Amino acid sequence: MPLSAYLIMSALLFTIGVIGVLIRRNPLIIFMSIELMLNAVNLSFVALSHFLDSADGQMFVFLVLTVAAAEVVVGLALIVSIYRRRHNIDVDEMNIMRG
Amino acid sequence: MFFLSAVILFPLLGGLALLFFPREQVRAIRMTALGLALIELLLVLGLDLAYLQNSVSLFSSSFLHESWRWFPDLGINYSLGMDGISLVLVSLTALLTAICIGASFRIESKVKNYMAFMLLFESGMLGVFLASNLFLFYIFWEVMLIPAYFLLGTWGGERRIYAAFKFVIYTSVGSFLMLVGIIAIGYYHQLAAVAAGGTSCGYTLELSQLLNTSATCHGVLDGTTQLWLLLAFAAAFAVKVPLIPFHSWLPDAYSEAPAPVTALLAGAMSKTGVYGFLRLCIPLFPQAIHTLAPYINVLAVVGILYCAVLALMQTDLKRLLGYSSISHLGVIMLGLFSFTAQGMTGSVLQMVNHGITTAVLFLIAGFLEYRTGTRRLQDYGGLAARIPWLAVMMFIAALSSLGLPGLNSFTGEFLSLLGAFRANVTLGVLGTLVVVPAAWYMLRFFIGLMWGVPATEGAVSANLRKGGIRDLSLGELGVIIPLIILIFYIGVQPAVLTGIIDPSVANTMQVLSSAFVK
Amino acid sequence: MTFDIVSFIVLAVATTATALGVIAFKNAVHSALSLILTLLFLALFYLQLQAMFIAVVQILIYAGAIMVLFLFVVTMLAPDQNESDLKDAIPWQRIVGGLLGLVLVAALSYELFTGAQITGPKAAAGNSLTQAVTAYHGDTQAFGMALFHGFLFPFEVTSLLIIVAILGALVFGRRAN
């Protein structure tokens, strides 16, 4: 399969992730959309690594993975603490830092 | 060797040391501040003597010069230099600061900060007069602005915030343009130097490099770049002088600031603007200054007459003195841009005279405001009988300010206007015409306060009914007497000052070569 | 050859569907599950691209560890509350978001189609150690060698990152006393 197919796939996934972030108001869903975007990038990394026949791509996927893990951990902890204080989690409520 | 740095840094360190004093020991703070200022004055007088021993020009080797490398590859080094002109202005600044600190013993709130800012202000001005590297000049230019803002902003009158804000806006816009100019001149100079063969010439801001035509790395800038750079520099100095369209910060700043601060602002700080024109603009951009000089002269003459007419109908004491001060500075600028030896020596001499006379006038206005609490002219009247000594001192200062022949301002004004007349007859005549409105508003100022029938209502009459107004206290008299003596001395014997100034002016101006009329 | 294409298309459609599911489901748990499915399909993609190690890692860590954490949190946080009844403060947000998404896709695909066609393997530039190692067609041993030689430093950094993350979670997790 040509490389561009995989790249289009990754672009598609990425876009879906972005739209998810923009549309949904539940932070968890936003989190998942971000994960989606990360994975889209992973896909393109792997595809390129495969087509360029170099392991660098996969290295990055590995790193992205760890970063994603760290991010999820902290993110979820944050959401839990916010939830404990406010009992409802809606992104639009959290606009104290308004200009 | 590091005499000049000592002169600049002493008040700075003194000011900082002052901050460690306990807040409530107000008397001790005042005394030490005055002591520091007097020691600084002695230091400067020592400098004068050192200079007079071997009266030198700006570039001769034995010229009192210090230079340490700071950013070598940017051509920026901590270099100070002094010649006759900066000597005179440095001495004026040191004297006025000592006197103004002496006159500030009535400031009650936050005395420690006040004194520290005054000393910082002094070191900023001294730095401006002594710096001979553009970068260092800019740093001291800003160091001078900050204490002025705080002095005006915290210890001023009711509208001090507005006045301070406007003051900073005007001055900083000007100085940022100057910064652009400074950066650009280094760059264009390098270009020109390389073009002129000196391939190894680097970016330099060292004044001696830029001005010294015989130096290996000297490039001559072409007309248009000179003009643009000159406009950048002129922006900062025109605001500080002030020239007419940029002067509207001055009346507010001078009337709202406490009297000793206004005396220092009017006496010394306004001279940095004119000094900037003289030391930087004219030597660095000879061709451009020629194309611009007629316009500046016209602005100066308009300023002279416009502010003199405005001063006629001012009701606020300090505002009136502010406008009169702009008018005098107009005469100084007219003399400077006449490019004649008499005009330029006269303008430097007039800088000193104006510094002395305005300082006395503002201090007296401050004493009056302290006694009666009002600055409106209509409230006053007929005080000469009650406060004779203050009336006499004010009369002498008023006479000096209106240019009475025989006192100090006459000598400077006469030379400046003579130079202006020789350069351009119509502007010379219009400039000299200021003598008439000047006499009119100065007399109206003096008569309004001291002669005539005492006012029946208003703050002054209340004081008169309550307990009368005290005459000059010993401290106040001691503060003014040195200046009054100088007013008489320079009036009778100006040769002392012109002897110092004239060779330096001739030296600074040889870059104009043919244009400079002896 | 056709098997590749067919499998690719099937996988592509499936992944897209589940990805849309993630953002479409009202209920957070459903979107979490659909995300897990997306991850699995991606792992298959990786297999198709002969990135064995990455595929396994993907399933093990991503699908396994991270998504479990997700599910745990999602179920804990009042799954029944769905957001549709809440008034959307900035309605225009959705429309603009959608539009921008479409523009993004169009631009990317246009770029991909017209861009240089990268079909065959190309000699990797530079003299990174990984280039010598991939002579073994990208299998796990090569991956290990590359990881611990070329990318040792980033590897250590990530370990530091994870420690920090754990501390962060601890701090936020503490019950406000």
Add this chain to the structure above:
Amino acid sequence: MTNLSLWVLLLPLLGFIILGLAGRFMPRTAILAVGWGACGLAFLCAAISFFSMLATPAAQRTSDQVVYHWISAGTFSLDFGLLLDPLSMTMLLVVTGVGLLIHIYSAGYMADDPSFWRFFAYLNFFIFAMVMLVIANNFLFLLVGWGLVGLASYLLIGFWYQRRSAVAAAQKAFVINVIGDFGLMLAIFLIFQGAGRLDYAGVLTHTFPAATATAIALLLFVACAAKSAQLPLYMWLPDAMEGPTPVSALIHAATMVTAGVYLVARAYPLFEQSPAALAVVAGIGGATALFAATIALFQLDIKRVLAYSTISQLGYMFMAEGVHNYSAGIFHLVTHAFFKALLFLGAGAVIHALAGEQDMRKMGGLWGRLRVTGLTFLIASLAISGIIPFAGFWSKDEILGSVLAYGNQTGNVWYYILWAIGILTAGMTAFYMFRLFFGIFAGDYRGASVAVNDNTNGDVEEQEAAAAGHHHAGPVRYNSIHDVAPVMSIPLIILAILSVIGGFIGSMALFGLPNWSPLANFLPAAMHNHAAEGSLTLEWISTGLSLLAGVLGIGMAWRLYGKGFAFKQNSNPLYQLVFHKYYVDEILNAVLIIPVLALSRTLSRYLEGDVLDGGSRGISTLFRGTSTFMRRVQTGYMRNYALGILLGVVVIIVYYAVRG
């Protein structure tokens, strides 16, 4: 030749410093000792120098003594020096001599004034300034003297600074004098531009191009017109009568106002180089003489009559100088100093005797009571009217004679007209002087009887107020009037003697005596040898006519006011016009003062207030406006921020896509 001019300069200065600093605490006798001492010694030094100058041959009579180097800037370098030559010697003698007499007189006149010491300090300062003006050896220090003299007159006019009218008069005098300084400064610039130096020796021998010479001469004349109260700039002198009478006598009659005449005489080589300027000098002199004499005809305040008379006589001096006869001008200056000072001091004695009353309508019949003052006043009146043996006759006729001769020599009809004006003015002078004399001394005493506001005319009230402003207790009873103390009458007598014999220092050629004019010979020949040498018959005609005019004037005055002054209000417009001094003050106010003040007020409100302040305030509101607009971008919704990021990404990608 012993030259004590430096002492003549420094002694009054010393007197001023002592009195200025310590005068307040000194007893009256000590004040007088210092005051009289300083001025007396100065006069003594002047006399010594004068006699030693007489002893030296005419050629070496000038001594130029450099005191110290004053200033140097580029090619401009100047030393302060003193020049003692016959001209400055004459002026020195007049200044210090009359000054001394007035010092003595003031001791009596100002006896009851609380700030007695301040008066003598200012007098000494004035004499120092006048001496500086007269013996400076370069134009710059002439300007310094010019300014200081203006300051002295300001201080002395505004001596009673509590009175609003005195303060206004002082300010007006100073500002108009500064206009003179302005003219002098421009002249000095032109001189330096042309000759490259400012000292008399260098400048007066330098020949300027015609145009510059005329410009310099005219500018110098502007200064003279301001200082000597000639036509365009004379209005400060009548108001200067607000000052104490000795001041009027010294400054506004004898010395300061003659500074202009001295300047023209000093700079005569410049004036000789431009005949046009001389014509202007003569013309303005004549016009002022006539103009001032007409106003003096109807004045009620005795000091204002004398003030206008001074302006008129100064006009005569400038007329003389206009026809190249500078020594005649100086001669009239000297004689005028004697009899005008005497007239003022006499008037002062009258005012002193009537406790401050200055209005003619409340005097009369004082001949019986003030015998000495009356006699000396009569002598002075005769002198000023140009009656035969008295000083005024000789000096005035020399002027009129040379004007007529000059007209005859050049055949220019204008000089005949000028001569006719001279004769007419001589007649008018005689008339108003004797109107004044009879008003004060003849008829019966109108002091107590006349109620203050018996007449309706508004502006007479204004004159009343001005006169009444002078702090006087109210009309004095007739028989309680007594003549002044000897300290005041001795100067009167001395001046009277001088007014009689003063004329004989002038030319006596008229009566066949050999050309025996000590003053003309004493002054440098060049000051009068350009003047026209008219034939003896012409001399006889002009002298005869001027004598006739004088006698006629006295006769008319005798007929109208012989039996005492009766103020008749008549309403014909011409009379009103002259009575109100041609409304000059009102015109000056309307044309110059009010418009300038209005301009200043509007400028400061609109240009300064709205445009400049508004401008800076406008800029700050501009910045505030943009910042509030920018603030709305921070909505607080996280999704908006995400949208922002996406927008950025999309733009970049589209850019690259389009760029291709």
